[in-house]
Amino acid sequence: GIQVEQSPPDLILQEGANSTLRCNFSDSVNNLQWFHQNPWGQLINLFYIPSGTKQNGRLSATTVATERYSLLYISSSQTTDSGVYFCAVVRGGANSKLTFGKGITLSVRP
Amino acid sequence: EPEVTQTPSHQVTQMGQEVILRCVPISNHLYFYWYRQILGQKVEFLVSFYNNEISEKSEIFDDQFSVERPDGSNFTLKIRSTKLEDSAMYFCASLENTIVDEQFFGPGTRLTVL
Numbered sequence: 001g002i003q004v005e006q007s008p009p010d011l012i013l014q015e016g017a018n019s020t021l022r023c024n025f026s027d028s029v030n031n032l033q034w035f036h037q038n039p040w041g042q043l044i045n046l047f048y049i050p051s052g053t054k055q056n057g058r059l060s061a062t063t064v065a066t067e068r069y070s071l072l073y074i075s076s077s078q079t080t081d082s083g084v085y086f087c088a089v090v091r092g093g094a095n096s097k098l099t100f101g102k103g104i105t106l107s108v109r110p
Numbered sequence: 111e112p113e114v115t116q117t118p119s120h121q122v123t124q125m126g127q128e129v130i131l132r133c134v135p136i137s138n139h140l141y142f143y144w145y146r147q148i149l150g151q152k153v154e155f156l157v158s159f160y161n162n163e164i165s166e167k168s169e170i171f172d173d174q175f176s177v178e179r180p181d182g183s184n185f186t187l188k189i190r191s192t193k194l195e196d197s198a199m200y201f202c203a204s205l206e207n208t209i210v211d212e213q214f215f216g217p218g219t220r221l222t223v224l
Contacts, residue, residue, distance in 0.1 A: 031211050041199055041218050043153070048212035086153065095141045095208050097155035097166060 002027045002091045004101035012107045013077050021072040021104050023087030031090035032063050033098065034072050038083050046072070046085075077108045112136045114216035116202050122222045123192055131187045131219045133202030141205040142185045143213065144177065146170070146198040153201065159185065192223045 003026040013019055023032070034046040047054050047061040049070065054061055058077075063070040074081055084105050088098040115134045123129050135142050144156040158165040159177055176188045185204075189196055202216040 033212065035215070041147075041220065043201060043215040043218070045212070045214060048210070088153070090211065093208070095158065095160060095165065095205060095211060097143065097158055097168075098145070098153075098203075098213055099155070100153040102152045 002029070002089060002099050004087060004089055004099055006085075006087055006101035006104050008104060009102070010105045010107075012109065015077060015079060015108055015110050017077050017108075018073070018075045019077060019106070021074070021085050021087075021106075023070040023072070023101055025068050025070075025087075025089050027068070027091055029065065029068075029089040029091050030093075030096075031098075032065075032070050033088050034061055034070070035086045035088065036081075036083050037086060037103070043086070074106075077106075079108045079110055082106055082108045114202055114204055114214055116200075116216035116219050118219060119217065120220045120222070122224065125194055125223055126191050129189050129192055129221065131189075131200050131202075131221070133185045133187075133216055134183050135185055135202065135204030136206070136214060137183070139204035139206045139214075141165075141207075142177075142179070143203040143205070144187045145201045145203060145215075147201065147218075148195075148198045156187070189221075192221075194223050197221060197223045 005024045036044045049063045051065045060073045084103040086103045088100040142159045147153045157167045199218045203213040
């Protein structure tokens with residue numbers, strides 16, 4: 001099956017710093033989503049981004065499907081950004097399963 | 111904004127007992143999913159469901175598991191005889207259609223098997 005690799009596995013930032021989280025995938029995909037898992041375990045949708053660039057406030061994401069990677073940018077990080085960030089992809093039909101990476105644990109210190 | 115809901119938020123059960131996890135997908139969505147996440151690990155696919163039948167299932171989804179859409183709003187996951195290794199967070203997700211195939215997740219049910 002498709003492999004999804006995220007890097008770095010852990011990231012520690014000072015509040016106000018910027019960061020880039022990376023997701024590589026081993027094959028072509030139909031869909032890519034980024035999630036934030038908060039301390040209560042909830043998965044929050046950040047971006048649906050099979051290709052191109054999107055921005056939502058301090059967060060933005062870019063997927064270069066031909067080169068099989070996606071990047072999530074966090075600017076001016078806040079302590080509430082802490083948690084685990086997952087990239088997940090769909091390979092196959094549009095209603096197929098999401099395959100998740102192992103996640104990136106972000107800690108933002110005040 | 112419409113959202114996926116799940117009940118209960120936390121369930122504790124004894125090994126060998128049956129549990130039913132409940133989900134209410136977003137009302138106009140047509141595709142439904144269960145995923146699970148063992149503590150500290152990545153989220154894994156269990157099963158997908160469309161038009162009242164299973165579309166796809168993983169090797170985790172063995173005979174101990176079943177899914178059902180008993181009415182027009184609920185989507186359930188049943189584990190017949192729970193094992194210690196079934197302890198995990200279980201997420202329900204739904205998808206509206208295949209044109210914009212973004213899956214939306216519920217808040218999860220944390221299952222603890224003792």
